[in-house]
Amino acid sequence: MKETLSSLMDGELSDKDAAQAMHMLGNDDQLKAAWQEYHLIGDALRGNALLHVDVREQVSVALQAEPTVLAPRSLARKPARPVARFALAASVAMAGVVGWYSWQGQQAGDPALMAQAVPTPSAQVQVVNAANQSYLDAHQDISLSDGLARASLVQPAAKGLH
Amino acid sequence: MSDRELDQQLVERAQRGEKRAFDLLVSKYQRRLSRLLSRFIRDSADIEDVTQEAFVKAYRALPSFRGESAFYTWLYRIGINTAKNFLTSAGRRPVVSSEFEDEDGESLDMASQIPDHHTPEAEMMNQQILSAVNAAVERLPEELRTAISLREMEGLSYEEIASAMNCPIGTVRSRIFRAREAIATELRPLLDTAKNKRW
Numbered sequence: 001m002k003e004t005l006s007s008l009m010d011g012e013l014s015d016k017d018a019a020q021a022m023h024m025l026g027n028d029d030q031l032k033a034a035w036q037e038y039h040l041i042g043d044a045l046r047g048n049a050l051l052h053v054d055v056r057e058q059v060s061v062a063l064q065a066e067p068t069v070l071a072p073r074s075l076a077r078k079p080a081r082p083v084a085r086f087a088l089a090a091s092v093a094m095a096g097v098v099g100w101y102s103w104q105g106q107q108a109g110d111p112a113l114m115a116q117a118v119p120t121p122s123a124q125v126q127v128v129n130a131a132n133q134s135y136l137d138a139h140q141d142i143s144l145s146d147g148l149a150r151a152s153l154v155q156p157a158a159k160g161l162h
Numbered sequence: 163m164s165d166r167e168l169d170q171q172l173v174e175r176a177q178r179g180e181k182r183a184f185d186l187l188v189s190k191y192q193r194r195l196s197r198l199l200s201r202f203i204r205d206s207a208d209i210e211d212v213t214q215e216a217f218v219k220a221y222r223a224l225p226s227f228r229g230e231s232a233f234y235t236w237l238y239r240i241g242i243n244t245a246k247n248f249l250t251s252a253g254r255r256p257v258v259s260s261e262f263e264d265e266d267g268e269s270l271d272m273a274s275q276i277p278d279h280h281t282p283e284a285e286m287m288n289q290q291i292l293s294a295v296n297a298a299v300e301r302l303p304e305e306l307r308t309a310i311s312l313r314e315m316e317g318l319s320y321e322e323i324a325s326a327m328n329c330p331i332g333t334v335r336s337r338i339f340r341a342r343e344a345i346a347t348e349l350r351p352l353l354d355t356a357k358n359k360r361w
Binding site: 010025042063 | 225
């Protein structure tokens, strides 16, 4: 198996064999040790690394305190076609116009109802629930414009992961 | 599967909640990243702290990584920003006379520190590992030494090495593995001694 690991490191396995090897690597401490040693040897031979540095344990401990971040599976999303985008925008605009005229017709001449229709800030917010607020606070130094919004959050204990 | 594809696979596994996959990326890149950070930060303990922090930040930012650049290039930028924040919080002044460029050629005017001022212990450990690896390579049979050198130092593929050494690819695969195992066997006692030490 270590020979397979050696080939995996060198990018010399097929996708199928590589997936299998990675699965085994994640569940075998001896293989993980070999992974570390082989990479250390490569770094030493190339002379582009600080060989004494080993922060695996510290990082692992730090990550235990982190929520498991689950990202969407499809990473490379195809951009929407311009025609599709235009069609969507036109549909939304049309629905807005129709809705507006319809609403105007029903509410005309009733100032009390019109006053109620003004949206208040409190009705617009509350996108983030309290349970996720601490997570967002912890990650606010990282710019995740849409990435964070797309992430699903699962506490490690809840899923039994890690 | 290329090296970049392998990293991408590990990233995707980590993105699906496999923290162990991220551990493998840490194992792979920690020495290279810390070498980069040593261009900005003098103290060995600080380098390790910032390296650790950079990996944690990278983990938190994994949902934003979509594979448009290589993982290490992305990690590199996080490392640079983490070092920059560290230097700012420590009140260090950038040194104007020396500028560094990142992997994309962008000038980093925070640039700063005189490189490679490590503790004697850290420097000694570096030298011991390097000496052990070099000595082990010297003791390898010539065909193993050639195979591992062509792979690790020249970056040749197995097919290219097979062509250069006039042997089947399977033989190259075996030689490289045997070379790694022989070197690792000589390295293990040293690494066991180094465990739990803080340089």
